Amino acid sequence: MTKRSEQDLIVGLDIGTSKVAAIVAENTDQGLEISGIGTAPSQGLKKGVVVNIESTTESIRQAVEEAELMAGCSIQSVYCGISGAHVSSFNSPGIVAVRNKEVTESDIERVEDAACAVPIPNDQKILHRLPHHxxxxxxxxxxxxxxxxxxxxxxxxHIVTGSVSSVQNIQKCVERCSLDVINLSLEQLASSYAVLSADEKALGVALVDIGGGTSDIAIFVNGAIRHTAVIPIAGDQVTNDIAVALRTPTEQAEQIKTRYGCAVPDLITSDDAIEVPSVGERPPRRLSRYTLAEVIRPRYAELFGLINKELVRSGFADRLAGGVVLTGGSSKMEGLADLAEEVFHMSVRQGAPQSVRGLSDVARNPIHATGVGLLYFGQQTSSNNNKRLGEATSFVDIWNRMKSWFQSNF
Structure with a gap:
C-alpha cells in the first residue's frame, strides 16, 4: 500500500446513526480530489450518541479500511463529525480595546475570548466559536x-457546545482504530461547506440535514451562521412507522422506504404494487405504493412541523430569502421537497455536494454531504492554523508578532 504524505491527505469521518463513512481526499493545487470512500453500517449509535463502544469502533474500522483500500493510502488522522441532542448553542457578544490602534490577530483572539467568558456547565465543552461579524x-x-x-x-x-462525555466517547472509538482526531465539527456546519452557496448564505438560508437518528439545522444570515439546533427525529422513525404499519422487519422496511418511498401520495399516478415481506414464516404480501406514501407523509409532516417551529423560535424565519436546503441520506425521497414547501411556505431544494473532483459520481450524493463537508472543514481549519502559526516570511513579521505577544502578556 502506497503511503502518501500525511500533509497532502484530508480524511473526513462521518459517524452517523445509520452509517459510518470515511472519505479520503488529496489536497492538490486544483483543490480537493476525492480518491477513496468507505462505508459501513453503524450499529453502536442512537440519535447521534455512542451507546456501544465496541460496535462503533468496528464500524469505523470497516469504513476506514475500505477507504484505504480504494485510495491506496494509509489513514492516520481524521476530521470527525459530531451531532446529537447533547449539542446546544447560543450567541454571545464580546468587546475589547484595540492595542496600538490597529487591529491584529491578537486583538481578534482577545475579543473572541471575551465573548466566550460566559458560564458553561461542567459537563459541556465548547466545540465551535463562530463569529457573525x-x-x-x-x-x-x-x-x-x-x-x-x-x-x-x-x-x-455563535458558540456551540457539546457533552464532554459524548465527545470523549467519539474520540475513544476513533483512537481505538489507531487514528488521531485532528478536530471535531458539528455535522450541519460541515454539511454547509459542501452544499450551500455563498449567495444562499448571504441571502439567508436554513440547512436541514436529515440523517438516520437526528435532523440537524443550521441557519445562515448575511453570510454567517446564526443558529443551530438538533431534533432527535429523522429517517429511522419513518422506517419504524413503515415496519409497524406494513408488519414487516425493520431491515426490509428501510429497503422499501429507500426504493419505493414517496412523501406526497398525490404524486403517485399509477397503481404500482410493491412486495412486502412478512415476519416469521408468513408469505409476502403485495400492497400499493400509494398505501406506503400514506404511511410516510404524516411522519415527515410532523418532522417538518418541528423544524418550522425551530426556525420561528430562532427569530430568523422571516429572513430566509434563500429558502430551505434539505440534505442527508433521509432527504432522498420523491416528493419530499414538495411536502416541505407546503409546511415551510418558502422555496425548498435538495442539496448535494457539487464542487467535487475525483470520485464525483459517488460523492455527489446527499448521503455524503457531511463527509465531503468535513473535507472542506479540514482544508479551511488547516489553512487557518497555518495563518495563526504565522508563517512569518520576514524579520519585520517576526518582530511584530513578538512585540504583540509581549504587550499582551506583560
Whole structure:
C-alpha cells in the first residue's frame, strides 16, 4: 500500500446513526480530489450518541479500511463529525480595546475570548466559536478587521457546545482504530461547506440535514451562521412507522422506504404494487405504493412541523430569502421537497455536494454531504492554523508578532 504524505491527505469521518463513512481526499493545487470512500453500517449509535463502544469502533474500522483500500493510502488522522441532542448553542457578544490602534490577530483572539467568558456547565465543552461579524469603533458588519485602525473591537459569536462525555466517547472509538482526531465539527456546519452557496448564505438560508437518528439545522444570515439546533427525529422513525404499519422487519422496511418511498401520495399516478415481506414464516404480501406514501407523509409532516417551529423560535424565519436546503441520506425521497414547501411556505431544494473532483459520481450524493463537508472543514481549519502559526516570511513579521505577544502578556 502506497503511503502518501500525511500533509497532502484530508480524511473526513462521518459517524452517523445509520452509517459510518470515511472519505479520503488529496489536497492538490486544483483543490480537493476525492480518491477513496468507505462505508459501513453503524450499529453502536442512537440519535447521534455512542451507546456501544465496541460496535462503533468496528464500524469505523470497516469504513476506514475500505477507504484505504480504494485510495491506496494509509489513514492516520481524521476530521470527525459530531451531532446529537447533547449539542446546544447560543450567541454571545464580546468587546475589547484595540492595542496600538490597529487591529491584529491578537486583538481578534482577545475579543473572541471575551465573548466566550460566559458560564458553561461542567459537563459541556465548547466545540465551535463562530463569529457573525466584527465592529471596529462604529463600523459594523466587518468580516476581516485585521489591519483596520480603531480603538474598540466588538464581535458577536455563535458558540456551540457539546457533552464532554459524548465527545470523549467519539474520540475513544476513533483512537481505538489507531487514528488521531485532528478536530471535531458539528455535522450541519460541515454539511454547509459542501452544499450551500455563498449567495444562499448571504441571502439567508436554513440547512436541514436529515440523517438516520437526528435532523440537524443550521441557519445562515448575511453570510454567517446564526443558529443551530438538533431534533432527535429523522429517517429511522419513518422506517419504524413503515415496519409497524406494513408488519414487516425493520431491515426490509428501510429497503422499501429507500426504493419505493414517496412523501406526497398525490404524486403517485399509477397503481404500482410493491412486495412486502412478512415476519416469521408468513408469505409476502403485495400492497400499493400509494398505501406506503400514506404511511410516510404524516411522519415527515410532523418532522417538518418541528423544524418550522425551530426556525420561528430562532427569530430568523422571516429572513430566509434563500429558502430551505434539505440534505442527508433521509432527504432522498420523491416528493419530499414538495411536502416541505407546503409546511415551510418558502422555496425548498435538495442539496448535494457539487464542487467535487475525483470520485464525483459517488460523492455527489446527499448521503455524503457531511463527509465531503468535513473535507472542506479540514482544508479551511488547516489553512487557518497555518495563518495563526504565522508563517512569518520576514524579520519585520517576526518582530511584530513578538512585540504583540509581549504587550499582551506583560
Amino acid at each position: 466584527y465592529t471596529v469603533d462604529d463600523n459594523e458588519g466587518i468580516q476581516k478587521p485585521i489591519g483596520m485602525s480603531g480603538v474598540r473591537l466588538e464581535t458577536r459569536l
